[in-house]
Amino acid sequence: MKIAVLSGKGGTGKTLVSVNLAAVASNAAYIDCDVEEPNGYLFFKPQGIKTLEVTVPVPQIDGLLCNGCRLCVDFCKFNALAFIKDKPVLFPEICHSCGGCVILCPQKAISERPKKVGVVSEGISGNVRVYGGIMETGASSGVPILRELFRQSKKEEGLSVIDCPPGSSCMAMESIKDADYCVLVAEPTLFGTHNLNMVHELVKVFKKPFGVVLNKCVPGENPSEEFCLEHNITVLGKILFDHKLGELNSNAYIIADELSEYRELFVDLLHRIEGEVKA
Amino acid sequence: MKIALPVNEDKETVCISFGRTPLFLLVDAETGEKEYVDNSAAASQGGAGIKAAQILVDNGIDVLLTPRCGENAAAVFQAAEVAMYKTEGNSVEENLAAFKAGKLAVLSEIHSGFHNHGGK
Numbered sequence: 001m002k003i004a005v006l007s008g009k010g011g012t013g014k015t016l017v018s019v020n021l022a023a024v025a026s027n028a029a030y031i032d033c034d035v036e037e038p039n040g041y042l043f044f045k046p047q048g049i050k051t052l053e054v055t056v057p058v059p060q061i062d063g064l065l066c067n068g069c070r071l072c073v074d075f076c077k078f079n080a081l082a083f084i085k086d087k088p089v090l091f092p093e094i095c096h097s098c099g100g101c102v103i104l105c106p107q108k109a110i111s112e113r114p115k116k117v118g119v120v121s122e123g124i125s126g127n128v129r130v131y132g133g134i135m136e137t138g139a140s141s142g143v144p145i146l147r148e149l150f151r152q153s154k155k156e157e158g159l160s161v162i163d164c165p166p167g168s169s170c171m172a173m174e175s176i177k178d179a180d181y182c183v184l185v186a187e188p189t190l191f192g193t194h195n196l197n198m199v200h201e202l203v204k205v206f207k208k209p210f211g212v213v214l215n216k217c218v219p220g221e222n223p224s225e226e227f228c229l230e231h232n233i234t235v236l237g238k239i240l241f242d243h244k245l246g247e248l249n250s251n252a253y254i255i256a257d258e259l260s261e262y263r264e265l266f267v268d269l270l271h272r273i274e275g276e277v278k279a
Numbered sequence: 280m281k282i283a284l285p286v287n288e289d290k291e292t293v294c295i296s297f298g299r300t301p302l303f304l305l306v307d308a309e310t311g312e313k314e315y316v317d318n319s320a321a322a323s324q325g326g327a328g329i330k331a332a333q334i335l336v337d338n339g340i341d342v343l344l345t346p347r348c349g350e351n352a353a354a355v356f357q358a359a360e361v362a363m364y365k366t367e368g369n370s371v372e373e374n375l376a377a378f379k380a381g382k383l384a385v386l387s388e389i390h391s392g393f394h395n396h397g398g399k
Contacts, residue, residue: 082336082355
């Protein structure tokens, strides 16, 4: 079973929820898909880490074969090629590795070379296998790293908790693509509700079953809860705004391992989600 | 010598953006002849600076007067041996006059781009 945890912005509690769901399960994989700013490993402190480099192909132009016809430069939709002094010049950071220039070149002057865009890693922390990755500074997209991350974690047959990158961009889409269930984490503010709406739209487009966890709840009105009521969305659970939780969490402790009331909360949440998936 | 400036649609003021300016003004320093070129790079999803620089290089410019320039566009100009000077204030005419009088400084700060952060 694959559970993806997402939210419309950073700091709502995706990592809190996904780390603790994986931690209370008897046997689980935790997959940190926020390859721009990974932080799940801070909580799990995994051991025995194996890493793998991720590359994408970028064009390599043979100046002797190139006759300066400029077809490749005019073709590139991303403007990754410029034409200077009768020769194409590549800007590798802009290239999206579509391979079009290689196919198009009538002189067969363009081949491909691998360019490093990041690394993926795998380690163990108690009952949890911890997967993660990080983008190389300047890489244009984290999607190739996510693809490798899911290739590596394919062997997982039990519970996988996917900690998604914030927002509803292509990286979030890549992260929820194969999920069986999506958990949307929301804050009790108007801004939080707007962000909840963004990921709500996303999971509807992907036709994923989903429910909401209301985080940082305080007495008084909760626009995100009202949004759920209005749209008939299942509220899976509520986490109260708690200074104790905030402090332990910001010191990279797994709250379910520290405080029994939180262990109970996340065990209940996991059961609730498992029930929803089976239903 | 051909001089280029990114200009706003009013054609009187210098555009704050190089890659996404609506128009480029090209001035022939010898004859004073002016020509406006549409910046088709303005609508690019990415790499606008490179494409805008390409348009100017293809038009055979020797000098660019601009308030700022990103690193990719600057790389195109450096390779094409186009000199870059920093504009002062937003008047097109005053900047052209200042350049001819040798009063504009060489553009030395090259920013690393506003990729996906410049608004849509």
